[in-house]
Amino acid sequence: MKSTIVLCSILWITFIPHSFAQEQGYVLKENIPYLETSDASDYTKQRCKLDIYYPNNKSNFTTIVWFHGGGLKAGNKHIPEKLKEKGLAVVAVNYRLSPKVKCPVYIEDAAAAVAWTFNNIEKFGGSKSKIVVSGHSAGGYLASMIGMDTQYLEKYGVAADSIALLVPFSGHTITHFTVRAERGIAGTQPIIDAFAPLYFVRPEAPPLVLITGDRELEMLGRYEENAYMYRMMKVAGHTKTKLYELDAFNHGGMVSPALEILLKEIEQLNKIQAE
Structure with a gap:
């Protein structure tokens, strides 16, 4: 029987009254x-752009910086539908892709986009103390890299923590x-080096919520990687790491x-910050 740190198979539904959605206007700048x-x-000019979607009748709101997936080789910025009309902002980011660029250019692009947000x-009414960094697959990797390895944001005078x-x-x-493939290393050969979030486990890192799909349905042991990250963060003394397996x-x-x-984690974060 498999075990997990936090088992989640129930979907939470966030209900927003229609009247609220009408009153709360939103702006999209692309x-x-x-x-x-x-x-x-031309490639840099094309890819190093972001969209910002934000409420225009609210201040001090939370902002999610969202990085798309695609294996660091494909994909485009988008605002996830479930994050719309929730009283928060979303910054959706394009970044340069392999093979047109090599590691660490896409990580550096991700850091530049987060620094831009800070x-x-x-100027848009949001709070610098309420910036959440997230993304799916390759986007999740980028989020973790710039949050765990402090050097990327330090370049812009922003503390990752x-x-x-x-x-x-x-x-x-x-x-x-993809970083491994750029070096001629097979995807089945695991590596933990300076381009692995695991390399930078530390107690003072930002609160970390790791989410994966079912371990039997995920890609190449993705759950197990995240479970090890969870365990090593705890061993390192980080007290605010969670792990969800869906x-x-x-x-x-x-x-x-x-x-x-x-959205639930942001709700809890906002309650803590308000206390």
């Missing part, structure tokens, strides 16, 4: 450049398989219920 660089290539969210919450969805905690959901199917967990 294709905002977030990276200042001497690289003026430096600009108050000022991230309010890290919530990677089914992200690698070992070195990403029974009966595969790698792609876990996104919808994981978004419900993300």
Whole structure:
């Protein structure tokens, strides 16, 4: 019989009255450049952009920086439907992709987008103390890397530990398989090095919520990687790490219920910050 740290197979439904949705207006601003660089290539100009979706009749709101999946080789920014009209902002990020760039360029892009959010969210009414970083698959890996390895955000004068919450969805905690492929290493050969979130376990890291699909349906041991990350964070003295395994959901199917967990975790975070 399999065991898990937190077993979750029930979906939470967040009900928002219709009248509230009507009163709470939202704005979408698209294709905002977030990276200042001497690289003026068309590809950089095309990919290093973000969208911001935010409530225009509210202040001090939470912001989710959302990184799309696609194996660091594909995918495009989008605002998840379940995060719309929830009284919070979403910053959806495009980043440069392999093989047009190599590691660590996509990690550096992710850090630049998060730094942009810290430096600009108050202009839209949001709070710098309520920035949550999340994403699915490759996006979850990027979220974890910039939250665990402090050097990427330090470049912009932002402390990684000022991230309010890290919530990677089914992200690698070992070195990403695309990073390995760039070196000619097979995806079945696990590596933990400076491009693995696991390499940077530390007690002072932001609160961390690890979410995966069913261990029997996930990609290449993704649950077990996250379970080991959970255990090592605890061993390192980090007291705010959680692990969810979503029974009966595969790698792609876990996104919808994981978004419900993300919203619940933000709700709990806001209650703690308000105390």
